Amino acid sequence: MRILIENGDIMMIYTRKQDLPFILEAEQKNSEFVGQWTIKQHKKALNDDDILHILIRKIDGRNIGYVILKGLASQNKSIELMRIVITEKNKGYGKIVISLIKKWCFDIRHAHRLWLDVRENNVRAQYVYENQGFKNEGILRECIKDGNSYQSLIVMSILSQEYKKV
Numbered sequence: 001m002r003i004l005i006e007n008g009d010i011m012m013i014y015t016r017k018q019d020l021p022f023i024l025e026a027e028q029k030n031s032e033f034v035g036q037w038t039i040k041q042h043k044k045a046l047n048d049d050d051i052l053h054i055l056i057r058k059i060d061g062r063n064i065g066y067v068i069l070k071g072l073a074s075q076n077k078s079i080e081l082m083r084i085v086i087t088e089k090n091k092g093y094g095k096i097v098i099s100l101i102k103k104w105c106f107d108i109r110h111a112h113r114l115w116l117d118v119r120e121n122n123v124r125a126q127y128v129y130e131n132q133g134f135k136n137e138g139i140l141r142e143c144i145k146d147g148n149s150y151q152s153l154i155v156m157s158i159l160s161q162e163y164k165k166v
Helices: 017-029 040-045 094-109 123-131 160-165
Strands: 004-006 010-014 051-058 063-070 078-086 114-117 134-148 149-159
Touching: 004 094, 010 063, 010 094, 017 040, 017 051, 017 063, 017 078, 040 051, 063 094, 078 123, 094 114, 094 123, 114 123, 114 134, 123 149, 149 160
Parallel strands: 078 114
Antiparallel strands: 004 010, 010 051, 051 063, 063 078, 114 149, 134 149
16 A cells, blocks of 8 residues: 555555555445446556546545546646545545645646546535635536536636645
């Protein structure tokens, strides 16, 4: 188990192939708010130098979510928080994980920008991101097909100089 970053209660570790059943189940249970990947797509991400696939684990050993970051090889120093899933809701874990991600991106990787897109109907996540210093950059209107309708995405970001102020 290789720890990427931790805070004393939560550790973020590199995802391994044996973690993928948990990842797929967590993703499926949160399908209203996050895209769905096949096991093949997750396996491919584990071996992609531009992607960091992270398992979120409590110190007691319980898995409580996962994160996918993309853009590690970006010459623009712009990292995308491609996916975050927290399986235990209303316990403040999302806020802690976002703080750890920002710390890793800005203090360790020296990124200039951390960005994400969030579904317009995911108001809870938008609130967490705003409270973590992310700014709304605009809307990608009706860009995701969801059954017979379309959903819009809100693009949000935080810059390194804004992170230093938060």
